[in-house]
Amino acid sequence: MTNLLSGxxxxxxxxxxxxxxxxxxxxxxxxxxxxxxxxxxxADDLTQLALDPRRAAANRVAVERVLxxxxxxxxxxxxxxxxxxxGRTLLHSGPPLSWETxxxxxxxxxxxxxxxxxxxxxxxAAEQLLASGGVALDSCHHHRTVGPMAGVTSPSMWMWCLTxxxxxxxxxxxxxxxxGKVLRMGAYGPEVVTRLHWMTDVMGPILQAAVRxxxxxxxxxxxxxxxxxxxxxxxNRNRAGSLMTLRELSPSIVAVDAPKDDIxxxxxxxxxxxxxxxxxxxxxxxxAMDAVGHVPGSTMVTTLARNGTEFGVRTAGTGDRWFTxxxxxxxxxxxxxxxxxxxxxxxxxxxxMETYGxxxxxxxxxxxxxRFVGGTVPDALATTERMYQITLQENPAMQVPILGFRGAPTxxxxxxxxxxxxxxxxxxxxxxxxxxxxxxxxxxVQPPASCFEQAVAALAEESRAAxx
Amino acid sequence: MSxxxxxxxxxxxxxxxxxxxxxxxxxxxxxxxxxxxxxxTAVLVAMATPLNLELAAGMGLSPxxxxxxxxxxxxxxxxxxxxxxxxxxxxxxxxxxREERGSADAIPPRTVGFALGEQQETPxxxxxxxxPYAVAEAMDAVAAGRSVLVFSDGVPVEHEIAxxxxxxxxxxxxxxxxxxxxxxxxxxxxxxxxxxPGPVGLVAxxxxxxxxxxxxxxxxxxxxxxxxxxxxxxxxxxxxxxxxLDALRMLDGDAATERVLLVSKPPAxxxxxxxxxxxxxxxxxxxxxxxxxxxxxxxxxVEALLQEMGVxxxxxxxxxxADRAVPAGAVLKGFYxxxxxxxxxxxxxxxxxxxxxxxxxxxxxxxxxxDFGATGHxxxxxxxxxxxxxxxxxxxxxxxxxxxxxxxxxGGEPAVLLLDVVLGYGADPDPxxxxxxxxxxxxxxxxxxxxxxxxxxxxxxxxxxxxxxxGVHVFASxxxxxxxxxxxxxxxx
Numbered sequence: 027m028t029n030l031l032s033g034x035x036x037x038x039x040x041x042x043x044x045x046x047x048x049x050x051x052x053x054x055x056x057x058x059x060x061x062x063x064x065x066x067x068x069a070d071d072l073t074q075l076a077l078d079p080r081r082a083a084a085n086r087v088a089v090e091r092v093l094x095x096x097x098x099x100x101x102x103x104x105x106x107x108x109x110x111x112x113g114r115t116l117l118h119s120g121p122p123l124s125w126e127t128x129x130x131x132x133x134x135x136x137x138x139x140x141x142x143x144x145x146x147x148x149x150x151a152a153e154q155l156l157a158s159g160g161v162a163l164d165s166c167h168h169h170r171t172v173g174p175m176a177g178v179t180s181p182s183m184w185m186w187c188l189t190x191x192x193x194x195x196x197x198x199x200x201x202x203x204x205x206g207k208v209l210r211m212g213a214y215g216p217e218v219v220t221r222l223h224w225m226t227d228v229m230g231p232i233l234q235a236a237v238r239x240x241x242x243x244x245x246x247x248x249x250x251x252x253x254x255x256x257x258x259x260x261x262n263r264n265r266a267g268s269l270m271t272l273r274e275l276s277p278s279i280v281a282v283d284a285p286k287d288d289i290x291x292x293x294x295x296x297x298x299x300x301x302x303x304x305x306x307x308x309x310x311x312x313x314a315m316d317a318v319g320h321v322p323g324s325t326m327v328t329t330l331a332r333n334g335t336e337f338g339v340r341t342a343g344t345g346d347r348w349f350t351x352x353x354x355x356x357x358x359x360x361x362x363x364x365x366x367x368x369x370x371x372x373x374x375x376x377x378x379m380e381t382y383g384x385x386x387x388x389x390x391x392x393x394x395x396x397r398f399v400g401g402t403v404p405d406a407l408a409t410t411e412r413m414y415q416i417t418l419q420e421n422p423a424m425q426v427p428i429l430g431f432r433g434a435p436t437x438x439x440x441x442x443x444x445x446x447x448x449x450x451x452x453x454x455x456x457x458x459x460x461x462x463x464x465x466x467x468x469x470x471v472q473p474p475a476s477c478f479e480q481a482v483a484a485l486a487e488e489s490r491a492a493x494x
Numbered sequence: 495m496s497x498x499x500x501x502x503x504x505x506x507x508x509x510x511x512x513x514x515x516x517x518x519x520x521x522x523x524x525x526x527x528x529x530x531x532x533x534x535t536a537v538l539v540a541m542a543t544p545l546n547l548e549l550a551a552g553m554g555l556s557p558x559x560x561x562x563x564x565x566x567x568x569x570x571x572x573x574x575x576x577x578x579x580x581x582x583x584x585x586x587x588x589x590x591x592r593e594e595r596g597s598a599d600a601i602p603p604r605t606v607g608f609a610l611g612e613q614q615e616t617p618x619x620x621x622x623x624x625x626p627y628a629v630a631e632a633m634d635a636v637a638a639g640r641s642v643l644v645f646s647d648g649v650p651v652e653h654e655i656a657x658x659x660x661x662x663x664x665x666x667x668x669x670x671x672x673x674x675x676x677x678x679x680x681x682x683x684x685x686x687x688x689x690x691p692g693p694v695g696l697v698a699x700x701x702x703x704x705x706x707x708x709x710x711x712x713x714x715x716x717x718x719x720x721x722x723x724x725x726x727x728x729x730x731x732x733x734x735x736x737x738x739l740d741a742l743r744m745l746d747g748d749a750a751t752e753r754v755l756l757v758s759k760p761p762a763x764x765x766x767x768x769x770x771x772x773x774x775x776x777x778x779x780x781x782x783x784x785x786x787x788x789x790x791x792x793x794x795x796v797e798a799l800l801q802e803m804g805v806x807x808x809x810x811x812x813x814x815x816a817d818r819a820v821p822a823g824a825v826l827k828g829f830y831x832x833x834x835x836x837x838x839x840x841x842x843x844x845x846x847x848x849x850x851x852x853x854x855x856x857x858x859x860x861x862x863x864x865d866f867g868a869t870g871h872x873x874x875x876x877x878x879x880x881x882x883x884x885x886x887x888x889x890x891x892x893x894x895x896x897x898x899x900x901x902x903x904x905g906g907e908p909a910v911l912l913l914d915v916v917l918g919y920g921a922d923p924d925p926x927x928x929x930x931x932x933x934x935x936x937x938x939x940x941x942x943x944x945x946x947x948x949x950x951x952x953x954x955x956x957x958x959x960x961x962x963x964x965g966v967h968v969f970a971s972x973x974x975x976x977x978x979x980x981x982x983x984x985x986x987x
Contacts, residue, residue: 030617030641030667031720031748034679038609040631041622041645044890045684048919049620054681057616059609060602061623061631069626076630077656082637206545359522362538362549397519411601415608445630446604467522 066444066475067482074486075441078493080323088324088342089418089437091317092382094192097250097310098243101187102201102234104226109169109198111181114145115162119177119375120333121348122165125156129334131212131370134461135176136161138214142222143180149214149462167331167340170316171198172308172375174301175210175457176334183222184230188246188309190317197309197316201225201233204299207464211457212370228288229295236278244274246310247423249303254384254434255427259392260307261376261385262453262468267303272296308375311382320345322492325485326418327438330381330450330473334373334457339477341440343485351476356456358398358469368466370459377452377473383421383436386451386470387413391426395453398469409451410435416442416450440481449473504535504571505578508550508557510542511566516589521566524588531584533577534570539585542567606642607634620683621670622646628671629653636661636668643723644670645684647879651732654725658736667744668737672879673723674701674887674920677708679750684723685889687918688949692717694799695751695778697741699728699758702832702877702916703792705945706972707757707783709954710796712947713970714808719750726833729761729769729784739772746776755799757792758784759837785834790841792834793971810974813958816965818939820982821908826850828873828912828976829895831888835914835943835972836875842976847871847983854878866898869907874898889921892928899932910939912979914972917946917957924952926960934964941979943972 039046040059049056064072075081105111116139118132128136137152140161146152155161166173173179185198203221207213237244249270256266272293280289296302315328324342331338337353340346353372360368379385389395390410393403410426413435420433438450449472456467516524521540529537536553540546542561550556555569568585572578603609606619619635621628625648635642636657644657649671661668669676669683675698676683680691687705689712698704698721708718722745724737738756745751754776756769761784773780781802783795797807826843830836833854840850850871851862866874875881876888876895888895895913902909911933915925922928933940942961946954958968969975 030678031744031750032617032679034681035618036613036616037681037683038603038606038613038616038619038635038640039622040606040609040619044920045620045622045645049681049683052681052919055616057609057613058602059606059631060604061627062604063624064627072627073629073653076633077653077660079660206548359519359526361522362546363536363553394517394519397523408601415601415604441630442605442607448604468519 062447064445065447066478071482071486072441072444074489075325075482078323078489080492081325084321084323084343085326085418085437085439088318088321088326092314092437093419093421093423095190095314095317096192097188097246097313098191099186099237099246099306100189100243102184102230102237103187104181104230105179105183105185105198105200106181108185108187109171111169111179113162114160115164115181117164117166117169117171117173117177117179118333119166119173119175119373120331121336121338121350123163123333123335125163127335129370129373130459130461131373131457131463132176132334134212134214135178135209137461138209138218139178139180141214141219143182166375167329170196170312172312172378173200173210174202174304174308174376175374175455176212177375178209182226184226184233186306186309188306188313189243190313195313195316197312199305199309201229202299202302202305204295205301205465211455211463211465212461213464214462229292232279232282232284232288232292235282236275239278239281244271246306249274250307250310250384251423251425253303254388254391254424257392257394259385259388259395259453261304261379262395262455263392264301264303264307267307268296268300271303271306304376308378311378311384314382315378318342322488325440327381327440330377330452331375332372332377334370337372337473337477339473339481341481341485343488344481347484349477349480349484351474354471354474356454356469356471358456358467360467361465364458364466368458368463369456372454372471373457374454376454380450380452381438383417383434384424386453387417387435388424388426389451389453390428412448413451415446416448440478440485443478444482449475449478504573505575506555507568507570507578507582508555509568510557510561511568512564514566515541515564516566524585527588528570528581528584531577531581533573534581535573536571537581538567538569540567541565605634606631607638610635610638610640617641618643618678620645625649625671629657632657632668633660636664636666639664639666641667642669643673643676643683644668644725645673646670647672647882651727654727655733655736658733662736662740667722667740669723670725672727673725675704675721676723677718677721679720682919685916685918685920686721687712687947689947690717691719693719693750693752695719695745695748695754696721697738697745697754697756698723699726699738699761700834702914702945703757703759703785703834705832705916705918706792706835707755707796709945709947710793710810710971713810714796714800714805716800716803716805719748720745726759729758729765731762731765735765735769738769742769742772742776742780746778751778753799753803754778754780756780756782756784759834760784760786785837785841787841790838791973792838793973811954811958811970812974813962813968815940815962815967818937818965820910820985821938824908824910824938824983825869826871826873826912826979826983827902827909829898830873830875830914831877831895832914832916832945833875833877835945836873838972839912839976840873842973843871843980846980853880867901867905889916892922892925896928896932903936908938910941910979910982911936912941912976914943914945915957915961917944917950917952917954919951921952926957930960930964933966939967939982940965941967941969941975941982943975944968944970945972
């Protein structure tokens with residue numbers, strides 16, 4: 027609390043200019059707020075949330091749980107073992123969906139997983155199996171798991187197992203397949219399935235042995251923090267992070283008792299994949315967001331995830347409830363001859379990186395990314411500056427060098443999103459909209475405003491009910 | 495895939511360059527820029543990785559065998575050789591183009607909360623956004639441990655109460671909502687006058703009342719330490735004086751404040767009692783200029799305070815206007831911009847004239863509704879919330895009041911016209927200029943309460959002289975102006 031009467035006051039002013047002008051004429055220091063009428067949420071709901079006496083403390087609790095979370099790589103093992111994925115069940119990215127509502131790349135990935143698991147011999151048979159309801163579908167997020175793009179995870183797939191050393195909580199993600207025609211982008215051809223088998227038969231066991239043999243588990247939070255200082259933002263750019271991971275794991279990998287050729291192939295595979303780290307970064311962010319749990323009164327976002335059809339948002343104050351709306355289609359640059367008409371709507375759990383405060387929120391750390399939309403370095407800085415205005419805290423562990431090593435903008439506040447009208451900035455890959463295509467580009471996207479409108483209404487309703 | 499199928503008649507270029515590295519994003523941008531040229535049908539500028547070679551093959555533009563991942567692949571197809579050559583030149587230009595350097599313009603804050611987070615030393619926020627959104631901004635300030643002045647009106651009373659309770663717990667002050675006037679350490683906030691610094695601290699549930707009192711104190715050579723507005727509803731039974739009590743304690747702890755004076759429209763009796771109880775516990779002498787039938791006169795309250803302080807009561811400035819005849823049977827027409835000044839005029843006039851009807855009546859049965867042309871004694875508050883929806887306050891925009899004056903002149907009812915003109919920051923830069931044409935040729939007397947100081951941007955004397963030259967009788971004291979108007983009416987009987 028500052029003493030109002032101790033001297034001529036400096037002032038922050040929101041509203042009509044005439045007051046600011048009069049204050050400046052008197053020599054007072056005035057900071058103008060560039061206030062806009064909120065376009066998300068009703069005035070009543072925004073006021074209800076603003077006045078909720080639980081909010082400040084609840085948001086503090088929520089964001090501090092995020093900042094306190096740490097992530098270490100403790101194991102690599104099949105999904106059937108670590109998350110109990112059994113029978114004909116497939117996990118997918120984003121909020122829950124059905125085969126009927128699934129987009130092209132999601133269908134392609136689900137079909138590919140059925141082929142990989144041997145539940146079907148042909149794409150047609152896989153399609154039939156899925157269309158007949160022969161495979162149970164569920165969100166990765168419901169199983170402490172996150173998956174990039176389609177995020178399709180099947181029982182035999184090997185998973186990164188990330189553990190918070192302070193409380194033993196875990197989060198999981200499958201192994202990254204590389205770029206181009208890959209399952210997560212909706213491709214399901216023979217080369218995709220062959221690669222998945224190699225990852226399961228060769229790479230998974232070698233990584234497991236390597237990870238288990240390390241004297242200390244790999245500090246993945248530390249890698250993420252370092253890569254932000256090396257030109258990565260941890261979502262669309264994972265180059266430094268992938269190399270650091272390779273550097274950290276290589277000594278253990280080469281020491282694994284396995285054929286030399288297999289070890290060489292594993293190292294070559296990791297080294298050739300700029301996004302190898304993404305599948306470690308995502309469960310690291312998931313661990314942090316899962317630490318929050320249900321915090322009544324909090325307006326902090328705990329999940330941003332897309333399934334290729336819908337975008338889903340969850341908040342600490344409303345727990346497991348999804349607020350969904352049709353996903354936007356990213357804007358960006360395209361590989362080869364692909365164009366905007368080839369892009370599928372936004373897909374993937376990888377927006378967990380932005381939920382955690384990196385990715386698009388740390389655009390300033392990776393100015394290369396704004397060039398996807400023809401942006402410049404100042405645009406990158408401006409993006410991160412805006413994200414500070416919709417978040418609750420700066421994460422001292424994740425620093426952005428060009429901003430004077432300021433901490434990453436962390437803990438998206440639904441109320442601030444509604445009041446500023448600035449939606450979270452997400453960096454993303456783009457999958458082809460036709461099943462089987464694979465990646466067509468990469469770019470930038472935002473959630474639909476409707477998700478936040480629903481979240482505001484639900485949080486306000488809960489607030490009224492709780493406060494009576 | 496988009497794009498056309500390979501056509502053997504097209505011009506093609508496939509080359510590999512060594513020793514050239516560019517980021518894949520940069521290269522995708524180059525491909526996009528060159529692909530946008532009319533004559534270009536396909537383009538891939540990329541490092542010759544297996545993935546990109548596969549893409550090139552799909553486009554029918556494979557390089558010779560032996561491409562290495564550290565080589566730059568330039569693969570183009572154009573409608574003819576000239577376009578192809580131009581495209582290759584464009585690739586080179588795009589590859590070497592320099593981008594804008596870092597350093598973003600600062601992004602302005604969009605919320606009070608964010609602005610205060612950046613401005614840790616700032617003790618005060620001023621909110622004048624539309625009423626339905628004001629509480630969210632004000633709550634940002636309270637949550638950040640800063641005081642806040644809410645100029646906005648239209649804030650529901652239950653939100654005002656919640657905001658003020660939170661402020662009390664945070665140890666900060668909420669001035670308002672609908673607080674038009676405050677002065678903090680000499681800085682005028684909203685509608686306020688340029689008054690000398692002095693020992694009297696005002697707590698004001700009334701904007702124009704505070705302006706009248708602070709201007710008179712200035713004219714008496716006393717001056718004010720602070721004027722803390724609390725909003726017109728603060729002393730209602732519902733709000734219970736939440737901000738008034740906090741403001742009293744704040745001033746009690748302020749070294750510059752030696753006297754505390756409360757200025758208010760008539761408060762709820764139980765709240766007045768509670769305020770008196772708190773005031774009695776203060777170490778600083780307290781007096782009240784709250785209006786009531788028993789205490790109808792702000793000027794008298796100021797004079798009483800001056801006497802307590804041992805200061806001579808000055809002769810309050812006046813200017814004589816034209817000696818117009820008072821028409822027989824004249825009634826009082828008080829057209830006010832200041833709500834408290836209107837209340838004061840009614841309280842002063844009622845004993846002499848009997849009932850005065852108003853849109854802000856002393857008793858509900860005197861409610862005028864929207865009929866400002868009604869006959870008889872009438873006082874209209876043009877600054878009332880109901881009349882400022884969608885338009886500026888009459889201290890800025892005189893249109894409604896000028897229309898009413900014109901209506902009065904046209905109606906022919908015998909009258910004495912009583913007006914207030916409020917000077918200071920935020921007010922019309924030259925109110926006399928707008929008023930003079932409307933009153934110069936009226937066939938009946940016009941009396942103006944001119945609330946301001948010589949230090950105001952408009953200058954009390956400059957405005958007074960301009961009004962007097964138009965035949966208007968000018969008083970620095972509203973109660974004196976009202977009594978003069980009453981005397982004119984009485985003399986006509």
